[in-house]
Amino acid sequence: MTWKLFFTSSIGKKFIMALTGIFLITFLIVHCGINAMIFFNDGGETFNHWGHFMGSNLIVRTMELGLFLFLIMHIVQGLTLWSQNNKSRPVKYVVKNSAANSTWYSRSMGLLGTLILIFLVLHLYHFWTPSRFGGMAGIKALDETSLATYNNEEVHNLYAEMKLVFENNLLIVVVYILGVISLCWHLLHGFQSAFQTFGVNHKRYTPIIKGAGVVYSVVICLLFALMPLAFYLHWVN
Amino acid sequence: MEHYNMNLTLKIWRQKNNQSAGSLETYQVKDISSEMSFLEMFDVLNEQLIVAGDDPIAFDHDCREGICGQCSMHIDGRAHGPWTNNTTCQLHMRAFKDGDTIVVEPWRSKAFPVIKDLMVDRSSFDRIIQAGGYISVNTGNAVDANSLPIDKKDADNAFMAAACIGCGACVATCVNSSAMLFVSAKVAQLAQLPQGQPERESRVLNMVAQMDKENFGNCTNTYACEAECPKGISVSNIARLNREYLSAGLSTEQ
Ligand code: HEM
Numbered sequence: 001m002t003w004k005l006f007f008t009s010s011i012g013k014k015f016i017m018a019l020t021g022i023f024l025i026t027f028l029i030v031h032c033g034i035n036a037m038i039f040f041n042d043g044g045e046t047f048n049h050w051g052h053f054m055g056s057n058l059i060v061r062t063m064e065l066g067l068f069l070f071l072i073m074h075i076v077q078g079l080t081l082w083s084q085n086n087k088s089r090p091v092k093y094v095v096k097n098s099a100a101n102s103t104w105y106s107r108s109m110g111l112l113g114t115l116i117l118i119f120l121v122l123h124l125y126h127f128w129t130p131s132r133f134g135g136m137a138g139i140k141a142l143d144e145t146s147l148a149t150y151n152n153e154e155v156h157n158l159y160a161e162m163k164l165v166f167e168n169n170l171l172i173v174v175v176y177i178l179g180v181i182s183l184c185w186h187l188l189h190g191f192q193s194a195f196q197t198f199g200v201n202h203k204r205y206t207p208i209i210k211g212a213g214v215v216y217s218v219v220i221c222l223l224f225a226l227m228p229l230a231f232y233l234h235w236v237n
Numbered sequence: 238m239e240h241y242n243m244n245l246t247l248k249i250w251r252q253k254n255n256q257s258a259g260s261l262e263t264y265q266v267k268d269i270s271s272e273m274s275f276l277e278m279f280d281v282l283n284e285q286l287i288v289a290g291d292d293p294i295a296f297d298h299d300c301r302e303g304i305c306g307q308c309s310m311h312i313d314g315r316a317h318g319p320w321t322n323n324t325t326c327q328l329h330m331r332a333f334k335d336g337d338t339i340v341v342e343p344w345r346s347k348a349f350p351v352i353k354d355l356m357v358d359r360s361s362f363d364r365i366i367q368a369g370g371y372i373s374v375n376t377g378n379a380v381d382a383n384s385l386p387i388d389k390k391d392a393d394n395a396f397m398a399a400a401c402i403g404c405g406a407c408v409a410t411c412v413n414s415s416a417m418l419f420v421s422a423k424v425a426q427l428a429q430l431p432q433g434q435p436e437r438e439s440r441v442l443n444m445v446a447q448m449d450k451e452n453f454g455n456c457t458n459t460y461a462c463e464a465e466c467p468k469g470i471s472v473s474n475i476a477r478l479n480r481e482y483l484s485a486g487l488s489t490e491q
């Protein structure tokens with residue numbers, strides 16, 4: 001695949017979407033797995049331990065750069081496709097019965113992606129920025145709780161930060177859950193779509209891929225949705 | 238099935254030419270037989286308009302037996318109307334009831350500009366075919382069919398892809414106006430036959446390049462095309478197109 005074809009042809013752009021999408025899907029497994037350790041309800045001990053590992057390990061930090069690059073490629077290419085696709089039908093149908101032939105979320109990937117993007121900005125502001133740059137002016141209160149001592153080593157207390165963000169903040173909890181719901185619909189289509197883009201369409205394997213996509217989307221998103229709720233409802237302390 | 242007659246209200250897209258803006262106009266037709274085809278019902282309406290001294294409605298049709306792909310009509314929000322795996326000419330009035338209102342629009346896509354009323358210009362498809370949807374062989378006497386053995390599975394798959402009639406329903410129904418199902422049917426057909434091998438790589442690269450030039454949108458795998466295709470062309474052909482494109486793209490020196 002020449003670079004030109006990869007970045008400019010319609011199918012090449014789809015390959016970028018699928019490649020970066022699969023990478024993001026893999027990232028979410030790790031992200032969700034580590035965050036789910038808050039459910040041990042041990043005051044964040046296990047969670048902070050792994051959070052610290054992820055934040056200090058050189059390989060992981062290098063991959064983080066790759067993650068950002070891929071995320072940006074996914075977003076830029078996704079928004080480009082969305083705007084091109086919108087222009088491909090300048091006069092709309094007066095009557096359109098799309099429900100007869102496709103799911104609404106498969107037709108709304110750009111919209112769902114944009115909702116995820118809005119959520120993502122808020123999310124990075126809440127957790128990523130303070131953990132990498134030691135707090136932001138707007139969330140000063142975090143300062144007191146941002147350091148905890150583990151095995152005589154200072155680690156960033158992300159657990160306390162989650163607690164602070166979610167504990168008494170219904171609005172934030174609702175926004176997070178809505179963000180996760182958008183992600184769920186995006187993945188319900190995106191997971192299997194990425195395989196089709198790479199040319200995998202098989203009588204025996206495609207139903208398995210589709211099933212795995214549904215299980216993945218629902219399990220990951222359910223776990224993510226439970227996290228803010230767990231702090232808000234004091235399931236974990 | 239029992240025969241019956243019906244009176245219908247039709248809302249039909251009228252548009253003078255490519256430059257003018259169109260609009261839905263309302264017409265009444267009476268005593269339409271449930272045995273008529275949808276296009277015969279249009280013939281009745283057009284005779285009515287001609288007798289009244291009005292401009293008849295322009296629409297494409299040719300074979301009226303479901304094989305030419307000309308009869309492009311978007312009926313009640315669906316390409317070729319309510320029946321699946323069906324063309325407009327093979328849609329029959331028994332799909333409707335007395336008193337129904339039916340909305341008929343042209344295919345809508347930047348790549349299919351309206352010529353007049355329900356007629357659209359599908360020459361973008363012709364240009365995609367010209368870019369690579371052919372094989373180069375010397376013409377002459379037909380060679381013995383058995384001199385070129387083809388695996389049964391390949392022959393069947395190629396034949397199913399070859400069933401595409403180039404109607405454009407896939408484009409018309411797709412949210413993105415993507416032509417991937419059409420292009421994939423042509424590429425998949427020839428890629429699976431020995432005659433298609435010499436031009437296999439250049440074909441897929443050139444046809445996709447032409448498709449991109451023609452203002453079609455990008456596929457997002459909604460699979461609406463497969464659901465509305467009159468010939469049931471499978472989206473597995475799109476997966477094959479993607480594979481062909483990837484391998485041609487990796488090995489090309491073009
Ligand atoms: C963590 C977040 C995200 C994940 C895991 C993800 C995953 C995916 C996957 C797997 C696909 C399917 C690729 C394919 O069909 O070949 C996809 C498609 C897409 N994504 Fe995302 N995405 C994410 C965020 C976003 C964001 C922030 C946007 C912003 C606009 C976005 C926009 C799109 C669009 C427009 C498509 C194209 C639809 C398609 O090809 O089916 N995504 N995404």
Ligand code: SF4
Pocket residue numbers: 306400401402403404405406407408418419422462465466467468469470
């Ligand atoms: S793929 Fe189906 S819907 Fe598309 S042009 Fe061919 S026959 Fe028509």
Ligand code: FES
Pocket residue numbers: 297298299300301302303304305306307308324325326327
């Ligand atoms: S008129 Fe030929 S397919 Fe309908």
